[in-house]
Amino acid sequence: MTIAAPTADFLVLPPRPDSTADLLAASARQRGMAVELLSGPVLPDRLRHATGAHLRGGPVFAGAVAEDLDLVLLEPDDDWLTRLPYEYTHRDITLTTLGEARWSRTPMFVKPPRDKSLTACVYADGSRLPGDADHPADTPVLVSEIVTFLVEYRLFVLDGTVHAASRYATHGRLDPAPLDACPHRAAVLDFAAGLLDTCGDSLPSAVVVDVGLASDADRGTEHWAVVEANMAWFSTSYAADPDRVLDVVLRAAGPRDRLAVRDRAFVRPHAAVG
Template sequence: MANAVPVADFLVLPPRLDRTAEMLAESARRRGMAVEHLSSPVVPARLQHSAGGHLYGGPTFAAAVAPDLDLVPLEPADDWLPQLPYEYTHRDIALTTLGEARWSRTPMFVKPPRDKTLPAGVYVDGSRLPGDERYPADTPVLVSEIVTFLVEYRLFVLDGMVHAASRYAVNGRLDPAPLDACAHRAAVLDFAAGLLDACADSLPSAVVVDVGLASNADRGDEHWAVVEANMAWFSTSYAANPDQVLDVVLRAAGPRHRLTLRDQAFTRPPTPFPGTGRSGSSPMS
């Protein structure tokens, strides 16, 4: 079957829309982009192999539609967080497997590196981790010592600089606010500047980094630290400017022919998409 005639840049959205997707759609339309809200994770023939596709949605959706759209979602490496210098994490973090973590007999915080396949949280020991067939022993997880984040911020990073930002939590509870309205604005940007200056080459050109003011009860101190890194095309914008967020999303999941040499390291080999015989460029959720 012949390839369809390429169309102008467009944004593809999944069947279920959250508020971020709705705001990104509005922003895309304001700048003259078409918005394609799919009713299922199947790309219409008229869009297949088009030259200007972008997406916002979860990993399962991305795995289903990215091949037919010939676009490449960028994602940080699983080991990015544990590889950071201690001055940016202020806690011990290890990338391991769920099977290994189940042997631990000490309290720990456990989360998946990127996909939200496993409930992230504090576990009193490894025996409390999920053990059913949904979570095989080789599932990658990040295991860290327990710290409390007093306030947390989401940074949408583009080309090594903060392009959009928002507070999203206070004392572990959702509390979004624009960064410019926050008392910690200067401290957040100062910490982010140092982090990105030292570590930008280890991240995609478009990515989300969460940071926060952490407290360690055992040490009795407070410090700015990285919470985690996430895919921009699968991150809630909270109170960040949607036009600026869209800039990052479009770069983070865009046409393969625009992929730069530096970003090639932040793509994954295609993986089978269940039940289709096709491949996707992102892992399943």
């Protein structure tokens, strides 16, 4: 039996969806959207000419199906963190390559700009960084001073405002909670408002920004700072309202013919996704 292609907006999920994908699928169905759980990275023929596709999944999966679905994936620039005013980072951050970072002989925090191709953590020096075939020397990485975050929050941003949010870590340990239930709610939203008002044009219209309360042990002070920015179509929702998270995901990975002019600079090339 041939199954007809969707005739309205639909959400495509990878073969092994995570808990966030399950929550978004439930929200999508409540809106009347079809949810397509693929059995592999090859798109079924019935979906190749369908319109209205959206996606939630990892970079490899997205790279396999995005072009055939004619959808675009929005993401922040690799060097976005490095271009922020110091008042929003409170640390020196450099975009470099894994090969260059391997020359460092001082402790540092290293992470990929967006993809999770490398474990983001503190490395005692560059010799501890991986050097195998899966981590070539030209792999881009962000290298920063080591910062201790007391508590961290995930913000799903839509059109320059916080659309959904959740605490996700306390003292470096997973600790999800809705933002509205957190004592730092007002401080988080105030910091985010200043950041987005000043730097919102340097981000896609749908994106995830993580922020946190950092401790400066030397000075005995605390301050709010940006942790990182990520693509919304592959970010864990934690305790954020899944229906509002879905709003952001649908914009972040949606039909090419709906792409806003201001987002053209943030479209990820399909060739680089996989």
